[in-house]
Amino acid sequence: MTATPLVDAARTRRRAPFALLLLCALAVAVAVALAGCGEKRDKLGPGATRELELMLDYFPNADHAGIYAAQAGGEFRRAGLDVQIRQPPSPAAPINQVAAGRVDLAISYEPEVLRARDKGLNVVAVAAIVRRPLTSIISLPKAGIRSPKDLEGKTVGTAGIDYQTSYLRTILEEADVDPASVKQRDVGFSLVPALLSRRVDAVLGGFWNYEGTELAQKRRDPRIIRVDDAGVPRYDELVLVANEDALERDDSELRAFIGALARGTRALEKDPDEAIKGLLEANRDLDPKLQRAVVKKTLPLFLPVDGRPFGYLDGAAWHRFAAWMRDHRLVSEIPDASGAFTNRLLPGESL
Amino acid sequence: MRRVALVASLLALFALAWAWVASLDSVDDLLVASPDETWKALNDDWSLLIDNAWTTLHEVLLGLATSIALGVVFALAMHLSRTLREAAYPLLVASQAVPIVVLAPIFVLAFDYGIGPKIAIVTLICFFPITVNVLDGLRSVDPGQLTLMRAFGASRIRTLRSVELPAALPSFFSGLRIAATVSVIGAVFGEWAGADEGLGRLVLLGNDQLQTPRVYAGIVLLTLMAVALFALASLAERLICPWTREERTA
Numbered sequence: 001m002t003a004t005p006l007v008d009a010a011r012t013r014r015r016a017p018f019a020l021l022l023l024c025a026l027a028v029a030v031a032v033a034l035a036g037c038g039e040k041r042d043k044l045g046p047g048a049t050r051e052l053e054l055m056l057d058y059f060p061n062a063d064h065a066g067i068y069a070a071q072a073g074g075e076f077r078r079a080g081l082d083v084q085i086r087q088p089p090s091p092a093a094p095i096n097q098v099a100a101g102r103v104d105l106a107i108s109y110e111p112e113v114l115r116a117r118d119k120g121l122n123v124v125a126v127a128a129i130v131r132r133p134l135t136s137i138i139s140l141p142k143a144g145i146r147s148p149k150d151l152e153g154k155t156v157g158t159a160g161i162d163y164q165t166s167y168l169r170t171i172l173e174e175a176d177v178d179p180a181s182v183k184q185r186d187v188g189f190s191l192v193p194a195l196l197s198r199r200v201d202a203v204l205g206g207f208w209n210y211e212g213t214e215l216a217q218k219r220r221d222p223r224i225i226r227v228d229d230a231g232v233p234r235y236d237e238l239v240l241v242a243n244e245d246a247l248e249r250d251d252s253e254l255r256a257f258i259g260a261l262a263r264g265t266r267a268l269e270k271d272p273d274e275a276i277k278g279l280l281e282a283n284r285d286l287d288p289k290l291q292r293a294v295v296k297k298t299l300p301l302f303l304p305v306d307g308r309p310f311g312y313l314d315g316a317a318w319h320r321f322a323a324w325m326r327d328h329r330l331v332s333e334i335p336d337a338s339g340a341f342t343n344r345l346l347p348g349e350s351l
Numbered sequence: 352m353r354r355v356a357l358v359a360s361l362l363a364l365f366a367l368a369w370a371w372v373a374s375l376d377s378v379d380d381l382l383v384a385s386p387d388e389t390w391k392a393l394n395d396d397w398s399l400l401i402d403n404a405w406t407t408l409h410e411v412l413l414g415l416a417t418s419i420a421l422g423v424v425f426a427l428a429m430h431l432s433r434t435l436r437e438a439a440y441p442l443l444v445a446s447q448a449v450p451i452v453v454l455a456p457i458f459v460l461a462f463d464y465g466i467g468p469k470i471a472i473v474t475l476i477c478f479f480p481i482t483v484n485v486l487d488g489l490r491s492v493d494p495g496q497l498t499l500m501r502a503f504g505a506s507r508i509r510t511l512r513s514v515e516l517p518a519a520l521p522s523f524f525s526g527l528r529i530a531a532t533v534s535v536i537g538a539v540f541g542e543w544a545g546a547d548e549g550l551g552r553l554v555l556l557g558n559d560q561l562q563t564p565r566v567y568a569g570i571v572l573l574t575l576m577a578v579a580l581f582a583l584a585s586l587a588e589r590l591i592c593p594w595t596r597e598e599r600t601a
Binding site: 059086087088089090093096102192193196197214218220283284285286287290 | 460546
């Protein structure tokens with residue numbers, strides 16, 4: 001025996017620290033190299049002058065078909081805009097990021113805009129994307145819910161959003177159903193799974209054009225009660241939101257954006273099957289059959305009523321809805337919808 | 352050979368149970384896809400799945416590489432400075448308790464869109480097991496060896512290089528194996544915070560469009576990815592510090 005086992009062990013292990021250091025160095029090198037090539041910035045195309053960031057309300061879907069049609073059809077580019085379409089990192093992000101000036105535009109919901117105004121955020125709706133409510137009560141035939149009256153004694157799943165809970169209350173009161181007889185269950189954002197697994201008799205919060213179409217395509221024969229057919233005042237489900245400070249500063253860009261979006265939506269109206277390719281090609285994981293059907297159902301609501309410009313926001317309806325929100329204590333600071341919307345930037349509308 | 356047979360039979364048993372649950376009348380087949388529907392989706396959607404898998408793998412590997420670098424540096428710094436260790440340890444643990452939904456928007460603010468926030472989330476989840484394990488490894492050195500080094504008049508760096516770092520290697524690999532397994536979850540969370548492609552996004556969108564077989568196919572690929580990364584970490588351990596294996600079998 002010439003060496004103690006201890007020293008022997010130390011000798012065997014001599015290579016080890018270098019291996020570890022080498023591994024670290026390698027890890028850093030790989031990280032740096034890959035991060036470098038991962039940083040892929042879209043270059044400004046020829047003629048594009050202004051970069052504009054738009055944050056969607058949700059992942060890309062048929063409700064955004066007009067936006068993608070305008071993007072794919074080159075409408076934004078021709079209007080001198082380089083539009084970046086972003087998905088929200090969280091449900092609250094679109095409005096918050098616009099308020100913070102981090103994105104130029106966002107898609108949100110009328111109740112969210114009014115509530116944001118109530119909290120003092122300087123956001124303004126500048127165009128309607130979908131000019132009617134889409135939120136509905138959806139049930140399966142087995143539950144036997146044909147009208148709001150049938151909700152008595154039933155369990156309704158919601159996403160736990162306070163104003164949607166108020167929709168339910170309004171609908172029940174309108175139908176002379178004691179709200180205490182209806183059990184409400186917060187199922188988060190898994191509305192359809194909650195319905196299919198029969199954990200609840202109906203769900204409130206799904207869109208009749210989206211979840212409704214989806215369930216119909218899967219032959220589940222959904223029963224749909226639209227909230228605005230059952231007593232909730234009409235509101236614009238999806239609206240384009242900008243920062244109040246940007247209205248003056250970026251007036252021409254915002255105008256150009258809405259004009260291009262109007263042309264994209266007209267293209268969708270003229271040839272839905274062709275124009276929807278913008279959405280489907282940018283998002284290969286969407287189900288084409290479902291998205292096409294949803295676009296066809298929603299198309300009339302993308303377009304304005306006769307005689308109004310694209311994106312028109314109905315002031316009287318906004319004030320009615322704001323009054324309803326006040327009645328239900330969803331807002332308290334703002335007296336009405338004044339300042340929450342403007343039609344000033346719409347095509348053909350001026351000061 | 353026996354191990355392979357064991358794994359295979361357990362897997363078969365699992366598939367049988369899965370097929371049985373999926374075939375129950377009380378389970379809506381839009382909610383649970385059967386094994387053969389999943390297999391069919393794997394075949395039909397293969398090009399879509401594999402394109403997205405590459406994106407996710409890219410995020411996972413970058414995040415893992417970053418967390419190895421960060422984890423080892425943190426562990427060394429905390430090992431060398433007692434003050435730092437006492438100050439930073441609670442924060443280290445706290446970093447694991449903050450919900451990703453809160454962090455995701457912050458990461459998006461900090462790193463913009465693209466791959467940045469995904470790497471950040473993978474790193475956040477993965478550096479923890481590496482740091483804790485390496486730190487434990489560094490501190491688990493046989494006191495006799497330290498006494499010996501001191502008796503030889505070895506410097507702090509010399510002790511670190513010749514005794515502590517080699518002793519920490521097996522722990523490092525234990526940490527790496529855990530990190531490799533959870534890294535995939537990190538990438539999925541990262542993609543849920545907004546992504547243009549990736550298996551996490553595919554699964555989320557598939558869920559929303561009632562494409563349950565595609566969702567399950569995505570999960571199968573994510574699982575395979577985690578298992579493969581775990582196996583790679585074990586292989587690296589065997590190559591770089593073969594003695595741990597010898598000691599274990601001895």
